[in-house]
Amino acid sequence: MTGAVRAELVTPEQVFPRGQLWDISPIGGCLVVRDFIDELMEGALVTVRLICDSTHQILEVQGQTRWSHPEHSSTFLGIHFAEGRLPKGLFLDSYLDPHWAD
Numbered sequence: 001m002t003g004a005v006r007a008e009l010v011t012p013e014q015v016f017p018r019g020q021l022w023d024i025s026p027i028g029g030c031l032v033v034r035d036f037i038d039e040l041m042e043g044a045l046v047t048v049r050l051i052c053d054s055t056h057q058i059l060e061v062q063g064q065t066r067w068s069h070p071e072h073s074s075t076f077l078g079i080h081f082a083e084g085r086l087p088k089g090l091f092l093d094s095y096l097d098p099h100w101a102d
Contacts, residue, residue: 005092007031008049009077021050022076024095026085028066030078037075042067048079052091059090 005021009031019033031048042065050059066078086092 004053005095006051006053007033008051009033010047010049011044019074021095024092026096028063028078028080030076032071033075033077034073035075037068037070037077041065045082046079050092055091057091059086059092061086 007019007021009016009019016037017033017035019031021029022032023030029048044065046063046065048061048063050061051057062082063079064082066080068078069076086096
């Protein structure tokens with residue numbers, strides 16, 4: 001279901017290829033970006049734009065990379081949100097509901 005949320009990753013130096021939200025929690029998330037990203041070190045400061053394909057809402061959060069893992073022609077990135085927990089009332093609320101799959 002998170003495939004409906006596109007992700008853009010931006011640093012002060014560059015904009016990375018678009019990707020998708022793979023997983024999310026109130027304090028961080030995992031993005032999958034189409035390409036190998038070896039420029040980002042653990043702890044890099046990033047801006048993450050999450051875009052809901054169905055409603056076209058955009059959430060922009062500051063974060064810090066925690067880990068990265070190349071897989072085939074993509075890179076999985078673990079991001080910790082710098083502001084702490086995401087506020088309620090966002091298009092991401094249904095993804096954060098622990099019972100959405102029930």
